Amino acid sequence: xxxxxxxxxxxxxxxxxxxxxxxxxxxxxxxxxxxxxxxxxxxxxxxxxxxxxxxxxxxxxxxxxxxxxxxxxxxxxxxxxxxxxxxxxxxxxxxxxxxxxxxxxxxxxxxxxxxxxxxxxxxxxxxxxxxxxxxxxxxxxxxxxxxxxxxxxxxxxxxxxxxxxxxxxxxxxxxxxxxxxxxxxxxxxxxxxxxxxxxxxxxxxxxxxxxxxxxxxxxxxxxxxxxxxxxxxxxxxxxxxxxxxxxxxxxxxxxxxxxxxxxxxxxxxxxxxxxxxxxxxxxxxxxxxxxxxxxxxxxxxxxxxxxxxxxxxxxxxxxxxxxxxxxxxxxxxxxxxxxxxxxxxxxxxxxxxxxxxxxxxxxxxxxxxxxxxxxxxxxxxxxxxxxxxxx
Amino acid sequence: xxxxxxxxxxxxxxxxxxxxxxxxxxxxxxxxxxxxxxxxxxxxxxxxxxxxxxxxxxxxxxxxxxxxxxxxxxxxxxxxxxxxxxxxxxxxxxxxxxxxxxxxxxxxxxxxxxxxxxxxxxxxxxxxxxxxxxxxxxxxx
Ligand code: SF4
Ligand code: SF4
Numbered sequence: 001x002x003x004x005x006x007x008x009x010x011x012x013x014x015x016x017x018x019x020x021x022x023x024x025x026x027x028x029x030x031x032x033x034x035x036x037x038x039x040x041x042x043x044x045x046x047x048x049x050x051x052x053x054x055x056x057x058x059x060x061x062x063x064x065x066x067x068x069x070x071x072x073x074x075x076x077x078x079x080x081x082x083x084x085x086x087x088x089x090x091x092x093x094x095x096x097x098x099x100x101x102x103x104x105x106x107x108x109x110x111x112x113x114x115x116x117x118x119x120x121x122x123x124x125x126x127x128x129x130x131x132x133x134x135x136x137x138x139x140x141x142x143x144x145x146x147x148x149x150x151x152x153x154x155x156x157x158x159x160x161x162x163x164x165x166x167x168x169x170x171x172x173x174x175x176x177x178x179x180x181x182x183x184x185x186x187x188x189x190x191x192x193x194x195x196x197x198x199x200x201x202x203x204x205x206x207x208x209x210x211x212x213x214x215x216x217x218x219x220x221x222x223x224x225x226x227x228x229x230x231x232x233x234x235x236x237x238x239x240x241x242x243x244x245x246x247x248x249x250x251x252x253x254x255x256x257x258x259x260x261x262x263x264x265x266x267x268x269x270x271x272x273x274x275x276x277x278x279x280x281x282x283x284x285x286x287x288x289x290x291x292x293x294x295x296x297x298x299x300x301x302x303x304x305x306x307x308x309x310x311x312x313x314x315x316x317x318x319x320x321x322x323x324x325x326x327x328x329x330x331x332x333x334x335x336x337x338x339x340x341x342x343x344x345x346x347x348x349x350x351x352x353x354x355x356x357x358x359x360x361x362x363x364x365x366x367x368x369x370x371x372x373x374x375x376x377x378x379x380x381x382x383x384x385x386x387x388x389x390x391x
Numbered sequence: 392x393x394x395x396x397x398x399x400x401x402x403x404x405x406x407x408x409x410x411x412x413x414x415x416x417x418x419x420x421x422x423x424x425x426x427x428x429x430x431x432x433x434x435x436x437x438x439x440x441x442x443x444x445x446x447x448x449x450x451x452x453x454x455x456x457x458x459x460x461x462x463x464x465x466x467x468x469x470x471x472x473x474x475x476x477x478x479x480x481x482x483x484x485x486x487x488x489x490x491x492x493x494x495x496x497x498x499x500x501x502x503x504x505x506x507x508x509x510x511x512x513x514x515x516x517x518x519x520x521x522x523x524x525x526x527x528x529x530x531x532x
Contacts, residue, residue: 054477056518110392110444114515189481190516197484274477276518286477286518341495354480355518358498 006043034305052364055356118283121275167237171209180319185280204335219382225290231263
């Protein structure tokens with residue numbers, strides 16, 4: 001049976017990668033190609049589109065096994081550089097979450113707090129090869145008599161350290177403004193009163209899930225760029241919600257899908273896993289993620305060909321509405337307008353401020369492109385798709 | 392917690408006052424002296440970091456001024472650690488002078504130190520803590 005032109009499988013793309021014939025472009029290049037030649041031709045010419053995003057992603061953390069001590073311990077409380085880790089797992093397994101502040105942090109007692117060091121910083125320090133102080137207490141058992149442990153750990157001597165982020169790579173996110181009369185400090189950055197600035201946090205046309213709006217090519221087992229190394233999508237993120245209003249291109253107009261991802265910390269690079277302090281809000285982790293999207297057909301060419309002019313997000317008031325739980329859209333704005341530096345809001349020019357690094361996102365898309373072209377990165381078939389809606 | 396580097400110039404008549412002890416006792420401030428000298432004509436100069444609650448800091452400074460001392464904040468320099476900056480752009484929300492700005496369409500965040508007023512707004516607003524305060528050390532030598 002003759003196949004439609006431009007239709008291909010992941011297997012065929014991998015063959016082309018091995019033969020050195022694969023054609024890979026970054027998502028911003030694809031937008032140009034589709035604009036110039038149309039999706040039919042683009043699907044015939046291009047095999048893979050690479051995406052990227054680099055921004056604070058709060059729902060991140062790491063599973064660590066720190067190895068048995070002598071005498072043995074069943075740790076019930078554990079701190080890494082004074083940041084509490086979750087120890088309600090087996091004897092020497094812990095999970096350190098990105099937003100956990102150091103135990104003696106003054107938090108927001110003097111508002112806005114600085115949140116200088118937290119779980120995200122611990123993870124970055126480990127990835128950077130720095131020594132981290134581990135402290136554990138235990139109640140003692142017959143098989144694990146030890147009640148106290150103090151030890152310096154480094155990533156290389158940990159038996160196991162895996163980054164496992166429950167929710168990353170949000171598909172679209174709000175544009176935040178503040179309509180109250182005072183400056184506020186949020187996870188969307190500093191927002192000046194009376195719509196003094198508008199903050200946004202996606203990489204727009206480079207963003208992974210904005211290039212595959214119905215999650216047609218990715219799912220559990222998709223190999224990705226995670227923190228400078230190769231990692232995997234392991235399922236939908238903890239707030240994955242495909243049931244949102246979508247624009248005419250099918251792309252969500254508000255926060256929608258997200259991903260749970262996992263990767264070996266020992267292969268990561270501290271340039272792409274950065275502990276951050278959001279003034280007045282808390283600690284977090286900036287994570288670099290890049291997803292290669294196979295152009296399996298004309299439809300995928302059209303999806304990956306979106307540009308900032310066609311991508312929109314909703315404007316939300318974080319001064320009054322959001323904290324009250326009554327957030328509603330105050331209008332739509334395109335990523336092209338957000339990236340221009342000002343947007344029109346209620347007839348006024350409002351300066352726009354990114355929280356997500358477009359420069360780093362592009363760098364990631366280019367790295368993934370290079371990996372695929374050089375043959376060191378093969379695409380994987382997703383084993384289980386993530387929930388979606390009819391298109 | 393509030394902390395500021397200040398220079399204090401003492402007129403000769405207060406050189407012998409227990410000023411520092413009073414700052415600690417009455418205003419609950421802590422200090423770290425970087426330099427202290429008494430000049431031949433008996434005026435004194437001290438460069439120190441004062442820390443405490445902002446209200447106490449302001450009351451302490453008022454107290455010093457009431458004794459006839461000159462209190463100035465020390466020249467400070469803002470630097471960007473280029474290794475740490477990941478070009479998000481968050482700092483451009485707070486920078487009042489445009490010293491931090493975005494080059495478009497590349498979306499690279501640039502820092503023009505000539506335009507910087509050392510207001511320090513970016514220092515805590517930067518999620519990566521890439522903006523640093525450095526002292527103008529010329530007064531200390
Ligand atoms: S907020 Fe910090 S990391 Fe972001 S662009 Fe400004 S200086 Fe760089
Ligand atoms: S110190 Fe103030 S003026 Fe200077 S770069 Fe930072 S925010 Fe801008």
